[in-house]
Amino acid sequence: MDRIRITGGQRLSGTIPISGAKNAALPLIAACLLTDKPLTLNNLPDLADIKTMTRLVETLGVEATGGDVTEANGGRRLTLTAANITETTAPYDLVRTMRASILVMGPLLARFGRAKVSLPGGCAIGTRPVDLHLNAMERLGAEVELEGGYVMVSAPNGLIGNRVTFPKVSVGATENLLMAAALAKGQTIIENAAREPEIGDLVHCLNSMGAKISGQGTDTLTVDGVDELHGADERVIPDRIEAGTYMMAAAITEGDVTLSHVDPGALEAVTALLRSAGVIVEEGDRTLRVAMDGRVTGVDVETQPYPGFPTDMQAQLMALMARAQGAAMITETIFENRFMHVPELVRMGADITVHGASSLVRGVDRLVGAPVMATDLRASSSLIIAGLGAEGVTEVNRVYHLDRGYERLEEKLTAVGALVERVSDERTF
């Protein structure tokens, strides 16, 4: 199985192009199911999860054409046409590898009156239920049944708009409901909606397809259902989590890195935190320069829904804080069980103790390379950052997690001076 081998201690310097956002692209791919006309997506990243989602909609009968690189950052252009849907079941084999597969439920239910979706798997971070998705569909009049590991939702006479107040902010449930409500009869009001930039991208796409959604950027979205949607030509927003990860990499190596093809506005919480830790962050129009001289200062942080500090950056921040001057208290409020990177960072010399939902990170002078592995995507990227900032060689195992979310990781890092390679022999060290 592939591993990434890093020889740490190299100062990163140069430019890293940021890819399109995985988490924005996944719901846009699902949105093609809402119309029989072509939906063209630009700036798609070349990632395992994008391929899985494309394969999933193809299994349902979608025709996917194109896929060539059309952007300077490596972004691809793909056209999806759901004119001949032959299947409304999302099978276990595909869904188990990626939780976002549940996003086909809303569009299938809205357009065909039924969907059957295997209960999802994905990253091993907590129990990650889908109750909010299912309750939202019920509020629009759908019947929900669970059988044999599948959820079956049906609304033979169509969905009917309603008020849906989420008890908890959920990105995926907001997206699923937006897509279902777009083709429902009458008005749906979504309260306590997620405000992540990826939601904004989906609203933009749906409105380009003829939907009537307002309130974007606030926690209340209003959807006036329409009878049918049409095609569109959309662009996936930049990946703020990929960008944030490289910001941490620049800081831990005391480097000077410019990120291109980014949206600095979507990274404000990360930028503010890095600045308070002593990192220089300069915002350009579509660029971010991150420079650091010396060790960062320990800062406390709590993950929050957008516009707060993202849970998807928590593990990477912890790697940076492991070498801080002083201590950092990092509190995870979104997912339970999202500290699986801690024992691995400790094996590299970090001083971290977990107290419930908080981790106390006491910064150390040096981290030392080690063979490590992680069981989810962002935990894996935190080990990459720690490896870049450590002395000696770090090998990060289970690279398939990284391939789900980081396009050409070793190529991008090598281009700015990191010593990173992918190895695929069976030797462990």
Ligand code: UD1
């Ligand atoms: C999305 C992101 C993921 C990110 C997360 C939070 C995608 C593909 N993934 O995941 O990278 O970490 O947002 O920013 O966009 N919950 C329930 N019931 C539900 C749904 C969620 O209790 O039906 C809980 C979750 O367990 C979690 C919280 O709500 O505690 C937020 O999860 P949610 O925003 O739904 O995450 P995802 O959309 O799965």
